[in-house]
Amino acid sequence: MSDPNRRPPPFHYPSYTSSSSEYPGHEAAFSEWALPQYSQPPFAPPVNYEMVASFAENPAGASPIFPGERSLNSKVAIPRSANPSNWTSSGRVSRACENCREQKAKCSGHRPTCQRCQDAGITCSYGDRKREKMAKQLSDLTAQVRNCTVLLEDILPQVDSHSAHRIDQLLIDIQRKRDFSNDQVSSRKPSISLSTVRGSDTAVAPDPDPADPTSSLGALDYINEDFNRDEKIQAMGFVGEHSEIAWLYRLRRMLERSSSVTPSPKENFDRPSVSSVNFFLDDSDIPVIDNVDPFQRPSQILADQLVDSYFSIVHPFFPIIGKVIFLRQYKSFYSIPFVRPGKRWLAILNLIFAISAKYCHQIQFSNQDTPDDAILYFSRAWKLSMSDMALLYHPNLQQVQVEGLTSFYLLSVGQVNRSWRICGTSIRSAVIMGLNLRNESSMVAHTSKETRYRVWWSINMLDILLSVMTGRPHHCSSDFCTTPLPVPFPEEEFSEENVVPVIADNEARSVFMEALSTKISTKSSGETATQEILRYPAMNQNKQYEQVVFNAVESVTPNISLYFLYVVDIGLIMRESIDTLYAPGAARKSWREIEIAISALNGKADAWLSRLPTAFHFTQGHQNFERQRSCLAFRFYSAKILITQPCLSRLTRKAPGVEIPGNFCNTMAILCVDHAGQMLDLLPDSPELSWIYRVSPWWCVLHYLMQATAVLLTELLLLTKTGASKHREVLEKIAKTARWLAAMSTKDSSFQRAHLVCRDLLTQNIPESDAGTYAEDDPY
DSSP: OOOTTOOOOOOOOOOBOOOSOSSTTOHHHHTTSOOOOBSSOSSOOOOOHHHHHHHHTOTTOOOOOOTTOOOSSOOOOOOOOSSOOSOOOSSOOSOOOHHHHHHTOOOOOOSSSOHHHHHHTOOOOOOOOHHHHHHHHHHHHHHHHHHHHHHHHHHGGGSOHHHHHHHHHHHHHHHHHHHHHHHHHHTTSOOOOSSBOTTOSSOBOOOOOTTOTTTTTTOSSOOOSOTTSSHHHHHHOOOOTTSHHHHHHHHHHHHHHHTSOOOOHHHHHTSOOGGGGOOSSTTSOOOOOTTOOTTOOOOHHHHHHHHHHHHHHTTTTOOOSOHHHHHHHHHHHHHSTTOOOOHHHHHHHHHHHHHHHHHHHHHTOOTTOOHHHHHHHHHHHHHHHTSTTGGGSOOOHHHHHHHHHHHHHHHHTTOHHHHHHHHHHHHHHHHHTTTTSOOOOTTSOHHHHHHHHHHHHHHHHHHHHHHHHHTOOOSSOGGGOOOOOOOSSOGGGTTSTTTHHHHHOHHHHHHHHHHHHHHHHTGGGTOOHHHHHHTSHHHHHOGGGHHHHHHHHHHOOSOHHHHHHHHHHHHHHHHHHIIIIISGGGGGSOHHHHHHHHHHHHHHHHHHHHHSOGGGOTTTSOGGGHHHHHHHHHHHHHHHHHHHHHHHHHHHOOOTTOOOOOHHHHHHHHHHHHHHHHHHHTSOSSOOHHHHHHTSOTTTHHHHHHHHHHHHHHIIIIISOTTSHHHHHHHHHHHHHHHHHHHHTTTOHHHHHHHHHHHHHHHTTSOHHHHHHHHTTOOO
């Protein structure tokens, strides 16, 4: 009987010898080469399976010999052992039991009991391997680190600033090590998706589900919409995550998903696009008069009225025009009959007329103005500078101003998409002119340099505003900008002796701006201006600027130029917020990193508010700066909403893999809702149309109203409980917004669209007990 544990020897093929050359006629050439004897040919001969089967039954266990062939590996039969064992081993086992390992004896490896332990009648056990022990210890340590991290995050808001900084640094180090470990693991695994789940530190995001409301414009590094779908959505264009339109659309989709069954693929395809909640007028045409005479001008009385209105209402917020030199040119244009200015200057003049005519018509400032006057002036400007071959001309400073004013006019008439495009053109023209860099040329007068700096910051602040409204990136990176901040002196004072040294010398300018910031931030400490300036570090290193800077700082008083400096300052915080929290790269950050960024940005916004001069305080400032105070308040609350909105959005998302928000996230979400309410508190309780055009930034006030309303609607419909005091408070503020939107609908159709969007969201989702509160303020 054959031994079942013995394995047959390998099968031996017969030797193969070639008897003829493969190349007839060339035998002589290869006759000297010895042909090798192969034990295995390239192609195996036919196998006799019966012969192989008979080999397994060979009682001697010898190798079979084919007929006519001599075996090269003949073996001698080995007799059986006299004391056969009741088990055999085919070699080393992969793992020995604990007893055999301690006795250094050969283990059979059988489970659950090896042969040796079974014969000895003892318990056989296989302990954890070394790797398994290490893996278990690593898992325990990882869990401990995770628990400690959660604990530190919970106590972070309750500790002092020094301890909070140390905890922040520790959490950042932990996160960096975790990210590095994840990168090492992911580099050895195939990539599933290019984006990671926002809010999950390690998980990889699956492909977005078109039916998932949290993925509809809710991610930063992909889109879930066809923006070439139809003319309406083409007119609106892409809307990014930091736009209130995206917030409203996501809210609508989430409410639809929570109140209906799972939609079919056809329903997903036919679902309303993001343009369904767009309240701007991008889908309407801009009437341009083709046969207009671009060289006609209004009467001097009407022209003076329009120019005065522009420089008193718009120029303080958008100083893209050098006021002093322009007014001098304007007077010459009307006083000297034969003056023939260039087309671009005439385009600037007509755009000023158009913006001012739009404002005057809204407040019925003059009976001589008609709704078509703004269109008439804009048509002249367009024909002079933007149509036909004009865009192919090389830009100059006036062309930058023309494009910037065109963008501002389009914004004022609700054409946000077109305004964003033209603003980008203006910035590119400005970059061609080098306005994005500090000018140290001796060939340019210092007053001209300062005017150019203001041109740059004017179009940049407009660009940041449009970036927030559309959810798109701004057109120029801060890495490519070294333009100094505008000095806080009126244009009429640029030639005064205490101002010239500051704007003519870049080093003195830098020291002055830092000293000014130090003075304002420490004003409440009771120090004198001299003490403040002398303790400024840069002053100790630049003694030659001490008297110059001291005189300049002492001469600064609240004025529209100082106001514009604070507009630029809060605008830069908003730009940093967009880059940090809403750029596609933010989708690859952990939520902890996002929280740290939100905390830092929120601190910068609060520091800006603490530096605000008393004359510009929102509620207790000087009456002469009522419009400036209102505009600064709207911008500040808009920046705070922009910074804290990711936390509010996170609370509304119930997607798998998103961790439970911590105390910081909840606190920032509450702040977001509070700031939205405070923004609406800036408006009088009863709608007053004259207030909009007399006090507020009328060209973009709808954006601010809807930004706050989108936050409050999210809080009302997704987070608060019906009947709670917070629910009632939020509903009353939304009702106030409805009153204002309804009242403004008589003047502007974009307000009417916004009112309809809010009404549809509310009437379809609030309970009947709350419907009465809103219906009282709804005239439709």
